[in-house]
Amino acid sequence: xxxxxxxxxxxxxxxxxxxxxxxxxxxxxxxxxxxxxxxxxxxxxxxxxxxxxxxxxxxxxxxxxxxxxxxxxxxxxxxxxxxxxxxxxxxxxxxxxxxxxxxxxxxxxxxxxxxxxxxxxxxxxxxxxxxxxxxxxxxxxxxxxxxxxxxxxxxxxxxxxxxxxxxxxxxxxxxxxxxxxxxxxxxxxxxxxxxxxxxxxxxxxxxxxxxxxxxxxxxxxxxxxxxxxxxxxxxxxxxxxxxxxxxxxxxxxxxxxxxxxxxxxxxxxxxxxxxxxxxxxxxxxxxxxxxxxxxxxxxxxxxxxxxxxxx
Amino acid sequence: xxxxxxxxxxxxxxxxxxxxxxxxxxxxxxxxxxxxxxxxxxxxxxxxxxxxxxxxxxxxxxxxxxxxxxxxxxxxxxxxxxxxxxxxxxxxxxxxxxxxxxxxxxxxxxxxxxxxxxxxxxxxxxxxxxxxxxxxxxxxxxxxxxxxxxxxxxxxxxxxxxxxxxxxxxxxxxxxxxxxxxxxxxxxxxxxxxxxxxxxxxxxxxxxxxxxxxxxxxxxxxxxxxxxxxxxxxxxxxxxxxxxxxxxxxxxxxxxxxxxxxxxxxxxxxxxxxxxxxxxxxxxxxxxxxxxxxx
Numbered sequence: 001x002x003x004x005x006x007x008x009x010x011x012x013x014x015x016x017x018x019x020x021x022x023x024x025x026x027x028x029x030x031x032x033x034x035x036x037x038x039x040x041x042x043x044x045x046x047x048x049x050x051x052x053x054x055x056x057x058x059x060x061x062x063x064x065x066x067x068x069x070x071x072x073x074x075x076x077x078x079x080x081x082x083x084x085x086x087x088x089x090x091x092x093x094x095x096x097x098x099x100x101x102x103x104x105x106x107x108x109x110x111x112x113x114x115x116x117x118x119x120x121x122x123x124x125x126x127x128x129x130x131x132x133x134x135x136x137x138x139x140x141x142x143x144x145x146x147x148x149x150x151x152x153x154x155x156x157x158x159x160x161x162x163x164x165x166x167x168x169x170x171x172x173x174x175x176x177x178x179x180x181x182x183x184x185x186x187x188x189x190x191x192x193x194x195x196x197x198x199x200x201x202x203x204x205x206x207x208x209x210x211x212x213x214x215x216x217x218x219x220x221x222x223x224x225x226x227x228x229x230x231x232x233x234x235x236x237x238x239x240x241x242x243x244x245x246x247x248x249x250x251x252x253x254x255x256x257x258x259x260x261x262x263x264x265x266x267x268x269x270x271x272x273x274x275x276x277x278x279x280x281x282x283x284x285x286x287x288x289x290x291x292x293x294x295x296x297x298x299x300x301x302x303x304x305x306x307x308x309x310x311x
Numbered sequence: 312x313x314x315x316x317x318x319x320x321x322x323x324x325x326x327x328x329x330x331x332x333x334x335x336x337x338x339x340x341x342x343x344x345x346x347x348x349x350x351x352x353x354x355x356x357x358x359x360x361x362x363x364x365x366x367x368x369x370x371x372x373x374x375x376x377x378x379x380x381x382x383x384x385x386x387x388x389x390x391x392x393x394x395x396x397x398x399x400x401x402x403x404x405x406x407x408x409x410x411x412x413x414x415x416x417x418x419x420x421x422x423x424x425x426x427x428x429x430x431x432x433x434x435x436x437x438x439x440x441x442x443x444x445x446x447x448x449x450x451x452x453x454x455x456x457x458x459x460x461x462x463x464x465x466x467x468x469x470x471x472x473x474x475x476x477x478x479x480x481x482x483x484x485x486x487x488x489x490x491x492x493x494x495x496x497x498x499x500x501x502x503x504x505x506x507x508x509x510x511x512x513x514x515x516x517x518x519x520x521x522x523x524x525x526x527x528x529x530x531x532x533x534x535x536x537x538x539x540x541x542x543x544x545x546x547x548x549x550x551x552x553x554x555x556x557x558x559x560x561x562x563x564x565x566x567x568x569x570x571x572x573x574x575x576x577x578x579x580x581x582x583x584x585x586x587x588x589x590x591x592x593x594x595x596x597x598x599x600x601x602x603x604x605x606x
Contacts (some may be wrong), residue, residue, distance in 0.1 A: 010422045016496045017415045021427055024412035024466050030451075031444075031463045032434045038443025047446075054446040102343065108336045120592050121344045127584055129525030131548035135577045136350050138551060139357055139570055144365050146353050185347060189596065213332045246528060250548055271442040272532060284440030292437055 042067055042282035049277065067282035077266075077283070084262040087175055087243040092236055094176055098184045100229060103191035104217055119192075122185030130182075134250040137178050138165050166255040175260075179247060190232060194225040227306045234305075238298035241291040263287050351581075358574035362567040377568055377575035387576065389539060390546035393457065394524060397542055401461040401523040406516045408465055413474035414504060431468040441532055448533055457540050459533040464522065470515045477511040478504070514594045524584070543580050550576060 011018075041047065044061035052060060071077045102122070109115040125133070140146045141164035148161040164170045202220050211219065222229075245264030252260045261269075263283065271280025352368050361372030381387050415421060416428065438444070444463070445454065453459045481504070489503050505512070530545035541549065550573060565572065 007422055010420050014418060014421050017418055017421060018423075020411040020415045020496075020500075023408045024471070025427070025430065027408060027462065027466045028430065028434050031466070032438060035439035035443040035447040036437070038439050038447055041443060041446075049446075054450050105336045105339050108332070109340060110333075114337070114340075118340045118344055119596075120589070122347055123592070123596070124585075124588060125347055127521050127525075127588065128581065129527065129544040129547075131527055131544045131551065132577055132581060135547055135551045135573060136354050139574060140350050140353055142570070146350075146367060149365050149367060181347070181350075185343075213329050249531070250527075250551070253552075267441055268532075272445065272535070277442045277446070281440055281442045284442065288437055288440065295436060 039281060039285050041278045042285045044278050046276060046278045049275070061278065067279045068286070070279065071283060071286060079258075080261050080263055080266045083259065084241065084243045084264075087172060087248075087262060088240045090172065090176060091179060091243070092233075092240070095180050095184065096233060096236060098180060099188035100191055102184060103188040103195060104221060106188065107192060107195045108213070119185075123189070124185075125182045126186035128182065130246050130250045133178055133182055134247075137174065137181075141165060141174065165251065166253055168256045168259045171251070171256040171259045174251065175244070175248065178251075179244065187232075190228060191225060194228040195221055198224050231302050231306050234298045234302045238295045239291070240294060241287055354574045354577050357571055358578045360571055362571060377571040378579075380565060380568065380572050381575050381579060386546065387579070390541050390543045391580075393460075393540060394543040397457065397460045398520050398523040401464065402516055402520045404461065405465040405467065405470075405519050405523075406512060409467060409471045409515065410474055410505075410508070410512060411500075412466075413471045414478055414500065416471065417475045417478035419479075431466070431471060434466060435468040445532060454533050455535065455537045455540070460526075460529050460540070460542060461523070463529060463533075464526065467519070467522075470518065473515060474508065474511050477508060481507050510594065510597065513591075514597055517591045517595050521584075547576055547580060 038058075041058060041061075043063055043065065044058065045064050045066065047054065047057040047061050049057050051057070106115065106118055109118065142148070143161050143163045147164070148156075152158050152161065162170075164174055198221065202224070203216060206216055206220055241263065243262040243264065245262065245268070248260050248262055249265055249268070252265065267280050267284045267287070270276045270283065349368065353366065356368055356370040357366045358377050359370035359373050359375070360366050361374050361376070364371040412427075412431070416424060418424070421427075439447070448454050448459055448463075453462070485503060485507075486499065489499050494503070524542075525544055527542070527544040527548050530541050531548075534540050534545075538549070
């Protein structure tokens with residue numbers, strides 16, 4: 001009874017504030033929630049959009065579990081899943097530690113001007129679109145591009161110069177390299193903030209005890225930013241199902257196809273390019289559900305470890 | 312930043328110690344920065360070069376041919392205009408919508424506050440997927456219209472959270488005083504809250520602007536036939552993937568300069584970002600701290 005009264009009171013006080021939520025809620029319903037109903041397509045035979053409008057096509061399709069049987073039975077999806085996890089895991093193993101190293105070294109730059117300059121230049125790549133980044137590096141790694149020229153300078157035979165972007169054996173390297181190029185500087189911002197927040201007294205005290213730079217980093221800085229590192233790592237692992245569609249789609253070409261086909265590109269290709277609408281939706285649903293579970297579990301673990309969630 | 316300067320003042324006293332380490336740090340950072348910057352210089356050099364040279368970091372056979380080709384092609388200006396339109400309109404709309412929502416959610420005694428928070432979290436974590444979205448947008452007639460480049464990205468819960476956190480920490484007393492003076496909700500928002508929230512609004516606006524400017528996926532998914540609505544990012548993608556290159560089949564001169572033209576295109580599309588970058592960096596960095604250290 002009391003609660004109801006309180007609610008009535010709060011409604012009266014805040015009805016105009018609630019109205020301010022209206023635009024966001026309407027946009028959310030129209031552009032995110034209503035399409036979620038379409039997930040039901042995953043349990044239908046393929047929609048025939050050549051004959052029908054989408055809605056009629058949906059009603060006319062039969063209910064079936066065939067799509068999921070194909071996903072789990074076939075080797076094709078396994079290969080795609082493998083590529084996704086392979087690229088994701090490599091990205092974490094290779095790229096996750098780098099921003100930490102950069103931030104540890106950058107915060108040792110005592111000249112404020114120099115430090116600012118380093119920071120502003122290393123954040124810049126983060127603000128470029130993937131189509132531009134791929135454009136840039138396609139010419140850097142082209143057959144007659146910068147990298148090959150430098151390699152030839154250092155004694156590589158000119159006939160060995162290849163276009164790195166069309167060489168499947170170099171593709172994953174390029175994925176890691178460009179992702180690192182775009183992200184390392186920007187990702188280090190979190191650690192820089194954390195390190196700058198450490199009280200200078202710790203370092204003072206350790207100096208008296210005769211600690212050198214490296215032991216300061218190892219025994220003071222790293223333990224004090226451990227929580228941030230763990231939180232970021234968990235958050236990163238949560239997104240393991242996303243190997244980076246926006247990056248890889250810009251880099252794809254026919255020659256490297258077996259290496260780049262990840263879940264994101266597979267969904268796009270099956271659905272929008274080949275018209276297997278229901279199957280593509282089923283793959284998407286599988287992907288979203290796994291990703292969602294990962295994020296919820298990750299959030300739970302992060303809360304247990306550091307006392308706050310990552311969402 | 313405050314801490315950084317205090318710390319460095321304390322440390323300046325014994326600057327002469329650890330010189331070797333300090334040199335190592337500067338060398339490391341310089342190499343890292345060069346890795347970030349050299350590809351740009353290469354592309355700039357390439358864009359000003361003639362065809363057939365092996366370009367390092369210095370342009371050879373200097374010519375403006377590539378830029379002339381890009382400027383002659385009406386497609387570039389069309390795409391540039393579309394990007395500008397999408398970025399400006401999208402940012403204004405998105406920031407307004409998210410700001411209003413953030414203000415409402417910053418009131419701790421708002422009825423159904425938890426419900427609305429959940430409502431937005433779900434949007435952030437889960438989506439129908441490309442095909443359900445595509446078909447629904449087709450049903451409501453938005454596929455192949457420029458609107459589809461703006462609205463699906465408008466509500467961003469992460470930005471709502473950033474602004475909510477900021478607004479929660481504003482002094483409630485000023486707002487109460489304005490209410491006593493009889494200010495309506497919109498007057499209050501416009502004259503009292505907005506001016507106080509300018510820093511966070513600018514931060515979010517910049518993130519949103521970059522998000523719209525760089526996005527190509529919406530065009531890729533939802534503009535299947537109307538390539539004339541492509542924003543710059545998608546236009547460039549089409550170019551580097553070779554789909555647009557067919558136009559040059561009959562023109563050997565252009566075909567030879569393909570790489571240079573591509574470089575010119577990239578340089579031109581990066582310029583707006585480079586120009587605005589120094590002015591906006593302060594706000595961008597500030598925002599990332601709010602998000603990173605939310606204690």
